[in-house]
Amino acid sequence: MEIEFPTSGLGSVPGDGEGGIEMTGSMQLIREFCDQLVEPEKITRTRIFFPEANEVKFARKSAFEGASLKLDYLTKPSFFEDFGFVEKVKMTDRVKPEDELFLVAYPYFNVNEMIVVEELYKDAVVNTDRKLIIFNGELDRIRSGYYPSFFYPKLAALxxxxxxxxxxxYYIHNFKGMKGGTLFRCYPGPWKVLRRLGNRYVTLHQQETMPSLKEVALNILPSA
Incomplete structure (x- = not known):
């Protein structure tokens, strides 16, 4: 499952906030999400994967201080971290038999993170009753071809x-400008393209499948 919405404000777009601040905001929202939606008896069966090991240390001292939720990581620093290289973590070594829900927190800082997420899905979710939720993973970067498939074939294959x-x-993506608007979905409803008029939103377009961001920006919003 995917949950995606802007953390700098529901009217913001990716990049409006500084990267570290947006991640910290997502961390706090994940804690609130778990507090409200994870049943008490399943808290210790919920494992949250942060992008890397240092993020887990920060989480334990901030938003998740005192929490019984299991905190884990997708990658860990390597000797070449300053050059963008990290060491991937073998998911079968991290998952425990009692785990029921995996929540992956903002896996977009390093390209290896989403590749590890797929390994987690294959190794620990397929053919089980477990659930996997990706929270603010900015998957649109991959969908839109932001990472060229020639250089990132594994990422593009996702x-x-x-x-x-x-x-x-649950999904919110805002488009700014004179013909701006919002691509929105709340399961099980359809995908909607909305525009704000005063204090309310009106639906300009809706469909059952997700339109590309390019289609919304260049075709749907300008023609509405």
Whole structure:
């Protein structure tokens, strides 16, 4: 499952806030999400994967201080961290038999993170009753071809392997400008393109499948 919305404010777009601040905001929202929606008896069966080990240390001292939720990581620093290289973590070594829910927190800082997420899905979710939720993973970067497939073939392959198996349960993406608007979905409803008029939103377009951001920006919003 996918949950995606801007953390700098519901009217903001990716990049409006500084990266570290947006991640910290997502961390706090994940804690609130778990407090409200994870049943008390399943708290210790919920494992939250942060992008890397240092983020787990920060979480334990801030938003998740005192929490019984299991905190884990997708990658850990390596000797070449300053050059963008991290050491991937073998998911079968991290998952425990009693785990029921995996929540992956903002896996977009390093390209290896989403590749590890797919490994988690294959190794620990497929053919089980476990659930996997990706929270603010900025998956649109991969969907839109932001990472050229020639240089990132494994990342590009996710659009054909992992993504078709995922359900987007809550999604907000804003478009700024004179003809701006919002692409919105709340499961099980359809995908909607909205525009704010005063204190309310009106629906300009809706469909059952997710339109590309390019289609919304260049075709749907300008023609409405």
């Amino acid at each position: 659009t054909k392997t992992l993504f078709p198996k995922m359900e987007t349960v």
